Amino acid sequence: MSEQIKIQEIFLDAKKKQSSLEAYNLSLAVKxxxxxxxxxxxxxxxxxxxxxxxxxxxxxxxxxxxxxxALQYFSKSDNRAKHxxxxxxxxxxxxxxxxxEKRLEYSLKCLELLKAFDNPKEVxxxxxxxxxxxxxxxxxxxxxxxxxxxxxxxQACSNIVCASLKNIGECYLLQKEFERSEQYFEQGLKIAxxxxxxxxxxxxxxxxxxxxxxxKEFDKAYDFTLTASQILTDKYQYLTEIQRILNxxxxxxxxxxxxxxxxETFKEYKxxxxxxxxxxxxxxxxAIKFKLEIDEIKKERNxxxxxxxxxxxxxxxxxxxxxxxxxxxKQLLKVNNDLEAxxxxxxxxxxxxxxxxxxxxxxxxRDLNTSLNEKANTHLxxxxxxxxxxxxxxxDVLQYSIAxxxxxxxxxxxxxxxxxxxxxxxxxxxxxxxxxxxxxDLPTIIxxxxxxxxxxxxxxSNAIKFRKKNVxxxxxxxxxxxxxxxxxxxxxxxxxxxxxxxxxxxDLFTRLNSKSAYEGxxxxxxxxxxxxxQYKAKIEVSSEKGIGTxxxxxxxx
Numbered sequence: 001m002s003e004q005i006k007i008q009e010i011f012l013d014a015k016k017k018q019s020s021l022e023a024y025n026l027s028l029a030v031k032x033x034x035x036x037x038x039x040x041x042x043x044x045x046x047x048x049x050x051x052x053x054x055x056x057x058x059x060x061x062x063x064x065x066x067x068x069x070a071l072q073y074f075s076k077s078d079n080r081a082k083h084x085x086x087x088x089x090x091x092x093x094x095x096x097x098x099x100x101e102k103r104l105e106y107s108l109k110c111l112e113l114l115k116a117f118d119n120p121k122e123v124x125x126x127x128x129x130x131x132x133x134x135x136x137x138x139x140x141x142x143x144x145x146x147x148x149x150x151x152x153x154x155q156a157c158s159n160i161v162c163a164s165l166k167n168i169g170e171c172y173l174l175q176k177e178f179e180r181s182e183q184y185f186e187q188g189l190k191i192a193x194x195x196x197x198x199x200x201x202x203x204x205x206x207x208x209x210x211x212x213x214x215x216k217e218f219d220k221a222y223d224f225t226l227t228a229s230q231i232l233t234d235k236y237q238y239l240t241e242i243q244r245i246l247n248x249x250x251x252x253x254x255x256x257x258x259x260x261x262x263x264e265t266f267k268e269y270k271x272x273x274x275x276x277x278x279x280x281x282x283x284x285x286x287a288i289k290f291k292l293e294i295d296e297i298k299k300e301r302n303x304x305x306x307x308x309x310x311x312x313x314x315x316x317x318x319x320x321x322x323x324x325x326x327x328x329x330k331q332l333l334k335v336n337n338d339l340e341a342x343x344x345x346x347x348x349x350x351x352x353x354x355x356x357x358x359x360x361x362x363x364x365x366r367d368l369n370t371s372l373n374e375k376a377n378t379h380l381x382x383x384x385x386x387x388x389x390x391x392x393x394x395x396d397v398l399q400y401s402i403a404x405x406x407x408x409x410x411x412x413x414x415x416x417x418x419x420x421x422x423x424x425x426x427x428x429x430x431x432x433x434x435x436x437x438x439x440x441d442l443p444t445i446i447x448x449x450x451x452x453x454x455x456x457x458x459x460x461s462n463a464i465k466f467r468k469k470n471v472x473x474x475x476x477x478x479x480x481x482x483x484x485x486x487x488x489x490x491x492x493x494x495x496x497x498x499x500x501x502x503x504x505x506x507d508l509f510t511r512l513n514s515k516s517a518y519e520g521x522x523x524x525x526x527x528x529x530x531x532x533x534q535y536k537a538k539i540e541v542s543s544e545k546g547i548g549t550x551x552x553x554x555x556x557x
Contacts, residue, residue, distance in 0.1 A: 004037065004039065007030055007033045007034060007037070007039070007042065008042070010026055010029060010030050010033075011026075011027070011030045011042070011045075011046060011049075013026060014026035014027045014030060014049070015049065018053075019052065019053045019056035019057060020053075021290065021293050021294070021297075023053055024050065024053050024054075024294055024297070025297055027046050027049055027050050027053070028050070028297065030042070030046050031043055031046040031047065031050070034046060040073055041073070041077070041079075043073070044069070044070045044072075044073035044074055044077075044082070045070070045082065047066045047067070047069040047070040047073075048066070048067065048070035048074075048082065048085060048086060048089065050066040051063045051064075051066035051067040051070065051089050051093075052089065054066060054294075055089065055092065055093055055096070057286065057290040057291075058096075058284070058286060058290070059290055059291045059294070060093050060096050060097050062291075062294075063089075063093050064090065064093050064094075067086055067089045067090050067093060068090070070082070070086050071083070071086040071087070071090065074086050080113060080116055080117070081117075083113060084110055084113045084114060084117075087106050087107075087109050087110035087113065088106075088110050088126070090102075090106040091103050091106040091107040091110060091129060094106065095129075095133075100133045100136040100137050101137065103129070103133050104130060104133035104134065104137065107126055107129045107130045107133060108130060110126050111123065111126050111127065111130060114126060120153070120155045121155060121157070124150050124153055124155065124156055124160055125160075127146050127149065127150055128146075128147075128150055128160065128163065128164070130146055131143045131144075131145075131146035131147045131150070131167065132167065134146070135167060135170070135171055135174075138174075140171040140172075140174060140175055143167070143171050144168050144171050144172075147164040147167045147168045147171070148164070148168065150164045151164040151165060151168070158191060158195045158197075159195075159197065159200075161191060162188050162191045162192050162195070162197055162200050163200070165184045165185070165187050165188030165191070166184075166185070166188050166200065166203055166204060166207070168184045169181045169182075169183075169184035169185040169188065169207060170207060172184065173207060173210060173211055173214070176214065178211055178214065178215055181207075181211055182208075182211055185204050185207055185208055185211065188200070188204055189201065189204040189205075189208075192204055198231055198232070199232070199238065199241070201231055202228045202229075202231040202232045202238075202241065202245075203228075203241070205224045205225070205227045205228035205231065206224070206225065206228040206241070206244065206245050206248065208220075208221075208224040209221045209222070209224040209225035209228060209245075209248050209249075209252070210248060212224065213248065213251065213252060213255075216255075218252050218255045218256050219256070221248075221252050222249070222252045222253070222256060225245055225248050225249045225252060226249070228245050229242065229245050229246070229249070232245075239272060239275055239276045239279055240276065242272050243269070243272050243273060243276055246265060246268055246269040246272060247269065249265050249269075250262065250265050250266060250269060253265055410446045410447060410448065411446070411447070411448065411449070412444050412445075412446060413444060413445050413446070413447045413448070413449050413452050414444050415442040415443065415444065415445060415452070415456075415479070415488070416439065416441065416442050418449070418452050418453050418456055419437060419439045419442065419456065419477060421453055422437070422453060422456055422457045422460055423437055425453075425457060426457070426460065426461065426464065429461075429464050430464065433464065433467060433472060433473060434472040435464050435467070435472055435473040435474070435475070436472070436473075436474050436475065437460060437475045437477065438474065438475065438476050438477070439476075439477040439478075440477065440478045440479065442477065442478075442479045442488070443479055443481065443486055445486055445555045446555075447535055447555070451531045451534070454527065454528075454531060455528050455531050455532065455553065456477075456488075456490070458524040458525065458527060458528050459490050459525075459528060459551050459553075460475055460490065461524065462524060462525065463475045463490070463492035463494055463549070466492075466494045466495050466549075467492075467493075467494045467495070468493070468494060468495055468546075471493065473492060473493065473494060474492065474493050475490060475491070475492050476489075476490075476491045476492075477489070477490050477491075481557070483557075484556065484557060485538075485554040485555060485556055485557060486554075486555045486557060487552055487553070487554050487555075488552070488553040488555075489550055489551070489552050490550065490551045490552075490553070491548060491549070491550040491551075492548050492549055492550075493547075493548045494548055494549060495545070495546065496543045496544050496545040496546050496547050496548055496549055497541070497543040497545065497549055498545050499543075502541055502542075502543060505525050505541065506525050506526055506528075506529045506539070507526065532553065535555060535556070536556050537553060537554055537555045537556065538553075538554040539551060539552065539553055539554070540552040540554070
């Protein structure tokens with residue numbers, strides 16, 4: 001059985017246990033495994049399930065975290081159903097937190113996504129939530145407009161129609177438009193009675209009581225309030241509704257001066273309030289208990305992870321020690337191979353600048369009997385050029401030969417300071433062509449400062465050298481981190497490199513442009529590669545001819 005199938009089976013087992021602590025624990029294990037095998041889809045699905053568990057148990061802040069994590073993946077995927085579920089979960093959770101602005105925001109996003117589905121009942125339900133959010137935010141006209149849409153929708157069920165009428169009536173009541181409010185309450189009450197929606201029927205009678213109380217018709221208000229109270233027989237199920245009804249009843253009895261009734265009603269109100277407080281306290285204790293339990297699970301998992309990390313580090317250290325001798329042997333063999341290659345290349349390439357010097361020295365000597373003329377001056381310039389070429393070549397070969405030979409300990413290198421140093425080193429060249437080096441705030445790396453300067457300076461020098469004619473070079477340097485590397489990007493606006501030549505640019509003594517157009521020995525980038533190898537770092541390049549080039553340097557974390 002494959003690892004992926006095992007993980008899926010554990011997750012199915014977690015789902016069967018619904019919103020229990022065991023389901024939470026199993027889901028965390030599945031999420032960790034999904035991360036290890038890089039199954040992002042499963043990880044997001046588990047996050048969404050964890051959000052449901054936390055929401056059910058009243059741990060709303062962590063429910064939001066899990067839902068947002070799931071949304072980050074599903075919002076970019078083709079799974080619209082899961083995307084919609086994420087938005088719905090966020091809307092519900094913000095509603096529990098009484099953050100109606102956020103509830104509205106995610107309900108609207110959910111509605112926008114639902115338009116792609118052929119599911120009018122879900123659209124009606126989410127529209128009802130949107131309208132309710134508007135009502136809680138005192139945006140009554142917007143709420144009424146949506147409640148009306150649901151009321152007239154051909155596929156709206158009786159329950160939704162009844163609720164829409166109640167909510168429209170309540171919006172008008174809150175705006176003191178009593179006649180319009182009464183019309184909607186009457187229509188809704190008829191539907192509630194017809195379909196035996198007891199809770200809805202009680203709600204309409206309560207709102208009639210509110211309506212007539214505001215109209216100062218206290219006798220009518222009292223009758224409706226008593227009727228509402230009589231319908232709700234299961235007191236514990238409707239504690240909030242009964243508490244609200246009794247509160248209105250007390251206000252009416254005060255207006256009607258029903259002192260005996262008032263005493264009895266107040267006693268009942270106090271009893272219901274105590275029951276409601278106990279219910280709230282019970283829910284709160286349940287949420288606190290669950291949060292403490294999941295915090296304990298997290299602590300245990302963190303301890304186990306730390307132990308596993310320490311074990312991995314110990315194993316890694318043993319492995320590193322076991323291959324140290326082999327690495328040293330490989331380095332020695334490589335040095336020997338490099339020396340052989342240098343012996344061949346130097347014997348071949350240095351001969352030409354030497355021949356140049358000798359030839360023009362002879363010409364100079366032939367003309368020595370006469371005063372220096374224009375021809376002699378020309379010969380002298382060639383001699384100087386040959387000497388410069390020879391010097392450059394020898395210097396670059398020397399730099400390449402010693403690259404990677406540093407043995408001192410690694411240190412923390414501030415790359416911002418490295419770039420500042422390079423600006424000073426290349427100040428003359430930059431001012432000569434009006435060039436700019438633009439760098440973001442760059443991170444530090446573990447390396448040696450001198451080689452890092454050489455790595456960046458060789459690449460930047462190339463960007464200045466291979467600039468477009470009459471265009472000031474601009475070199476942009478940025479950085480970011482991922483799980484494995486610190487990545488530096490060095491981009492220029494130079495002449496670029498043809499795709500067929502990109503793989504050749506790091507070869508020793510490779511020149512892609514004529515020497516008359518661009519000076520150099522073709523060793524700079526080969527030196528960069530050699531220096532990077534000692535840090536197990538990598539270099540990548542992308543370029544467009546005539547547009548510019550971007551080098552990526554990847555230092556391992």
